[in-house]
Amino acid sequence: MFRSFSYIITGSEDQHSRVRDLIVEHIRFMGELLWRNQIRPLLQHLRRIGVVRWVRNVSPEVEWDQGIQQYIAASRMDRDSTWGSEVEIMVLAHLLDIPIYSYDTTHGWNRYAPGNVYGVFDLSQIDSLQMAMYIRHDNDHYNVITSVQ
Numbered sequence: 001m002f003r004s005f006s007y008i009i010t011g012s013e014d015q016h017s018r019v020r021d022l023i024v025e026h027i028r029f030m031g032e033l034l035w036r037n038q039i040r041p042l043l044q045h046l047r048r049i050g051v052v053r054w055v056r057n058v059s060p061e062v063e064w065d066q067g068i069q070q071y072i073a074a075s076r077m078d079r080d081s082t083w084g085s086e087v088e089i090m091v092l093a094h095l096l097d098i099p100i101y102s103y104d105t106t107h108g109w110n111r112y113a114p115g116n117v118y119g120v121f122d123l124s125q126i127d128s129l130q131m132a133m134y135i136r137h138d139n140d141h142y143n144v145i146t147s148v149q
Contacts, residue, residue: 027091039090098131
């Protein structure tokens with residue numbers, strides 16, 4: 001995923017580590033706001049729909065400072081070999097202040113946007129003039145989508 005975002009932002013996958021670092025830094029810097037308004041609701045949603053992974057090790061019920069520490073430790077997101085998740089997509093959308101649309105064959109289009117909780121989205125509702133990022137989730141990897149016609 002970080003390679004895809006690096007490619008979208010810079011035209012090269014080479015900056016994937018820097019993209020990861022910026023996301024983790026943004027989680028730490030915006031801790032309370034992100035935890036209360038975006039990360040905690042997303043974790044609660046992922047638990048409701050049965051997404052397991054490392055999410056089971058992070059309690060959405062704890063206070064923000066403890067939650068952010070639990071999240072980074074449990075996800076190992078500050079390590080280069082760790083795969084990104086829905087949380088990192090949402091944080092990047094918040095950091096860049098643009099929506100990110102992710103497609104997968106199970107759920108269709110998912111929208112991650114600043115101030116909005118993750119959710120299934122009808123692509124026909126997109127304002128084609130609005131800047132956005134588009135990625136596709138295939139077998140645990142994210143790939144860049146260059147056209148959504």
